[in-house]
Amino acid sequence: MDFLTITQTLLEGFAVTCCLFFITLLLSLPLGLLISFCTMSKFKPLSYTFKVIVWIIRGIPLMLQLFIVYFLPGMLSKEGINIFGELDNYLYFELGINAGGALVAALIAFIINYACYFSEIFRGGIESISKGQYEAGQVLGMKKGQIFSHVVLMQVIKRIVPPMSNEIITLVKDTALARVIGVIEIIRQAEIFATKALIWPLFYTGAFYLLFVGALTLLFGFIEKKLSYFKA
Amino acid sequence: MAYLEIKNFTKNFGDVEVLKGIDMQVEKGKAVSIIGPSGSGKSTLLRCINFLETPDSGVMVLDGETLLDCSKKEKRDDKTLRNKRLNFGLVFQSFNLFPQHSVFKNLTLAPTLLLKDKIKAYKKELKQNKELSFKARKSLINCFKAEQKELIEKTAEELLVKTGLTDKKNAYPCELSGGQCQRVAIARALALNPKILCFDEPTSALDPELTGEVLKVIRSLADEKHTIIIVTHEMGFAKNVSDKVVFLYQGKVEEYGDAKEVLENPKSEALKNFLSSVSEKEG
Numbered sequence A: 001m002d003f004l005t006i007t008q009t010l011l012e013g014f015a016v017t018c019c020l021f022f023i024t025l026l027l028s029l030p031l032g033l034l035i036s037f038c039t040m041s042k043f044k045p046l047s048y049t050f051k052v053i054v055w056i057i058r059g060i061p062l063m064l065q066l067f068i069v070y071f072l073p074g075m076l077s078k079e080g081i082n083i084f085g086e087l088d089n090y091l092y093f094e095l096g097i098n099a100g101g102a103l104v105a106a107l108i109a110f111i112i113n114y115a116c117y118f119s120e121i122f123r124g125g126i127e128s129i130s131k132g133q134y135e136a137g138q139v140l141g142m143k144k145g146q147i148f149s150h151v152v153l154m155q156v157i158k159r160i161v162p163p164m165s166n167e168i169i170t171l172v173k174d175t176a177l178a179r180v181i182g183v184i185e186i187i188r189q190a191e192i193f194a195t196k197a198l199i200w201p202l203f204y205t206g207a208f209y210l211l212f213v214g215a216l217t218l219l220f221g222f223i224e225k226k227l228s229y230f231k232a
Numbered sequence B: 001m002a003y004l005e006i007k008n009f010t011k012n013f014g015d016v017e018v019l020k021g022i023d024m025q026v027e028k029g030k031a032v033s034i035i036g037p038s039g040s041g042k043s044t045l046l047r048c049i050n051f052l053e054t055p056d057s058g059v060m061v062l063d064g065e066t067l068l069d070c071s072k073k074e075k076r077d078d079k080t081l082r083n084k085r086l087n088f089g090l091v092f093q094s095f096n097l098f099p100q101h102s103v104f105k106n107l108t109l110a111p112t113l114l115l116k117d118k119i120k121a122y123k124k125e126l127k128q129n130k131e132l133s134f135k136a137r138k139s140l141i142n143c144f145k146a147e148q149k150e151l152i153e154k155t156a157e158e159l160l161v162k163t164g165l166t167d168k169k170n171a172y173p174c175e176l177s178g179g180q181c182q183r184v185a186i187a188r189a190l191a192l193n194p195k196i197l198c199f200d201e202p203t204s205a206l207d208p209e210l211t212g213e214v215l216k217v218i219r220s221l222a223d224e225k226h227t228i229i230i231v232t233h234e235m236g237f238a239k240n241v242s243d244k245v246v247f248l249y250q251g252k253v254e255e256y257g258d259a260k261e262v263l264e265n266p267k268s269e270a271l272k273n274f275l276s277s278v279s280e281k282e283g
């Protein structure tokens, strides 16, 4: 097998990796914001419920969460059918998509997990804005929503860019965990070569991650620079 | 009846009685200074006036309209409070400018956001006129929008001139000195044309050489007959610029009267001690 075919095969796995990354990011950001509002709510039952949820999600390994999302629904249903396994079969025979059910399960697990981590970053950012900013908005007759979107939000964004970039870069690499429930992302793809005694593609996957993380690092650097025009 | 009448304001934080029955009057076009030692409740009083805190009891009447009567059940939703707050402007000790917005945007942001409500109301009004075609309505609204926007910008420009900040129009707060920041904050409060402008120790966070430029602006506002309530430790300023002085001591109005009279002939021991401690610091 030549370098080009192997690169091509790995790229297929990398597409799945990217799919996991972007969909998780896209959905966990708004969900995280929602969760952060819940944990900051003045209504105690709501805030405590969500604090416990965040504690659980951040307290157990992500790998275990993948297993739970993949197997638990089947164990709870009366027929004992593995829902995501069924979805796998359906997608494979109807549409020819490999490991699609597992992909859905992995996405659910990742989105919930990352939303919880993001929510804590959002909460830290929002709570770090001084009371004076809210009061300045209030005495100027602004609505609560206006104060959030026109006064607080940009300052929060500026403050959370560094911790968010950290977390997002971690997500790139965490996608590899999805292989434990059978998602064929880039490392799993390389492992298939390894079973045929071809080891180096496994190492080669590192280059894909490095390039991707490199691009993200540049992007975050750019955002930080764009936001450096003000101090907050 | 005075322009602003405050009667029997009380406020507790837990067990701490911060305001113990404050009565105060402010005449239209006059400046009132509030002085008193730290912790005597000056900020709390201003915050109650600006609806940032709710007093436990008391009445506040502005220009014949009862804004607050704690003995009655009153609406305290966001909209009601916002409308009441708009009667007043408040300048904070720590400026609280919006750091991500330019000086100009700091002045125009709140008026622009309020304009949205105005446009909504105008649309409603036009809808009632059945004779107007959709197109005619649309053009009227656009006209109104442009007109109002221009007005907001013109007002902001004028305020920049008044506060001596024309060359800082596009600067960001982090590029300004403390004195400039506070002048922006004053202009920002004025942009909404409040009936009464309140200052909470506007020069206390400034280096001594910068207090002058801020006090000069406030003095010019007093000269233009803005109604002003100012908490300050600048006794010279209180004496020369304000008409009345309120001496707040342990949550009560210990002395009240004409500025010169109160500051030159203090009656109570507390005010005598306070004035001598202030002049010691200055000397």
Ligand SMILES: Nc1ncnc2c1ncn2[C@@H]1O[C@H](COP(=O)(O)OP(=O)(O)O)[C@@H](O)[C@H]1O
Pocket: B013, B016, B018, B036, B037, B038, B039, B040, B041, B042, B043, B044, B045
């Ligand atoms: N939000 C609050 N919670 C509890 N205590 C407060 C609060 N705000 C002010 N206080 C207390 O009220 C007293 C008066 O405060 P303040 O009005 O800030 O005084 P001043 O402005 O005259 O220095 C102080 O003892 C202060 O600790």
Ligand SMILES: [Mg+2]
Pocket: B042, B043, B044, B201
């Ligand atoms: Mg104070």
